Amino acid sequence: MTTDHHGRLPRAFTTPGSSSFVDFVAGYAPDLLPGRRAVGGSDASAAAPHATTIVALSFDGGVVMAGDRRATAGPMIASRRIEKVFAADEFSAVGIAGAAGLAVEMVRLFQLELEHYEKIEGTLLSLDGKANRLAMMIRGNLPLAMQGLAVVPLFAGYDLDRGAGRIFSFDVTGGRYEEHEYHSVGSGSVFARGSLKKLWQPALDAEAAVRVAVESLVDAADDDSATGGPDMVRRIWPVVATVTAAGYLRVPEESLGDVVESVADRRRREHERAAPAERAEQAEGDRQGGADR
Amino acid sequence: MSMPFYVSPEQLMKDRADYARKGIARGRSVVVLGYDDGIAFATENPSRSLHKISEIYDRIAFAAVGKYNEFENLRVAGVRYADLRGYSYDRADVNARGLANAYAQTLGTVFTTESKPLEVELVVAEVGADESGDQVYRLSYDGSVADEHGFVVMGGQAEHLGTKLADEWRPGMSLPQVLGLAVRTLGAQAEGEPRAIPAGQLEVAVLDRTRPRRAFRRLTGALLEDLLGGTAT
DSSP states (O other): OOSOTTSSOOHHHHOOSOOOHHHHHHHHOGGGSTTOSOOOSSOOTTTSOEEOOEEEEEETTEEEEEEOOOEEETTEEEESSOOOEEEEETTEEEEEEEEHHHHHHHHHHHHHHHHHHHHHHSSOOOHHHHHHHHHHHHHHTHHHHHTTOOEEEEEEEEETTTTEEEEEEEOTTOOEEEEOSEEEESTTHHHHHHHHHHHOOTTOOHHHHHHHHHHHHHHHHHHOTTSOOOBTTTTBOOEEEEEETTEEEEOOHHHHHHHHHHHHHHHHHHHHHHHHHHHHHHHHHHHHHHHHO | OOOOOOOOHHHHHHHHHHHHHHHHHHSOOEEEEEETTEEEEEEEOOOSSSOSEEEEETTEEEEEEEOHHHHHHHHHHHHHHHHHHHHHSOGGGOOHHHHHHHHHHHHHHHHHHSSSOOOEEEEEEEOOSSGGGOEEEEEOTTSOEEEEOSEEEESSSHHHHHHHHHHHOOTTOOHHHHHHHHHHHHTOOSSSSOOOOOGGGEEEEEEETTSSSOOEEEEOHHHHHHHHHTTOO
């Protein structure tokens, strides 16, 4: 497959010009690319596991990206350990929502595309260039998106030229939109965005930004059945990563555990403070209800 | 119409080999040296962007001497080969042996079938979990492959420098030691004292087995000066 009948590298390998792995494969072995395969049937969305809420927010000196750990297939939980936030390269992160299988494959191809460019050109692609490559790959998936297997990633990275974190969102047609301050994608994104709107402030530091990301995921999990909250029993925490001038860094499990515990702790205390009043109301309601009956 | 002269196959191959060898010897040497934590590559190269040493894959690097356009073409082909293989199988399934074979076939086919041989000599190196797992393949213009151990010198005064390295290199040297040796070797002259090559004129890279995924790293600027400074004595 990778060599011709003489055993020498095929002509396509030594053809100069392209620094793109996707373009090279599209010419040489197009069947390997996702989105090129014809799928029968009209709606395949119920058969494939789906993945859900991803949030990203900027802070002073970079961006944070976080994603929950649940994948669903219809009403069933397909996985409680799936990871949906990945390092695209040293200075960017990509989070995925949509059909999990296609999305994971797209991330693998995207990571390879960036690394391939870096090796051939000897320099990193600009952040806008990376976002455009990803948009092009999403556009290639449009036929499958029409059958219900959409992949909608969220892309964030540290722009080395501007010295700041930037966030990009996409639609299924490959439209690329730069987001400011914060953004979320996936089924729980509406709830996460409400949370981010209240909690995000300018000039957050990295630690505070990680906390805001976790809070918004907890809020999304609270109201969206396809988003998983932190699993206290199995100690499965969301995947949270920061991208700064120092590169992509996944927040370690231990410190994330502390953040999750403190978020849960504060919410528990607030709930208990509200509880006496609630109980009194409930008791009142019971009395009246009893009288009516 | 003129009659073509008869040329014996021996003479034809010899002429091509001489032609390629002459082209390769014209350039500056590249040295490849094993050390305790990996494999080091060094050459005298004033250009910051036209590299003779580069990364192919996670644990695999490439070094070349000869004509730039020809080995650059092979380098790009190698990156495509490795990335395609890693994408269709798995990252762990990409190895230096497969790549060396593909290069050998390519060089061999060009040498025998095309009008001009490629004027290049290559090293494909893969760093292993320990020194015994390191693989270094040296490929010549005619497609011959040699599995080398410890060190390789290509291009320029390769033979002369090779005997010098054979005396001084030993297994288990540290990185500053092998870099010192590499620079002394590259600066060696047929007679008289070796030239001192400033750090700015060197292209140095390592495959560092202690790095997690991508083992390849270029050593430049202050870091390289520090490493070279430590062995000045």
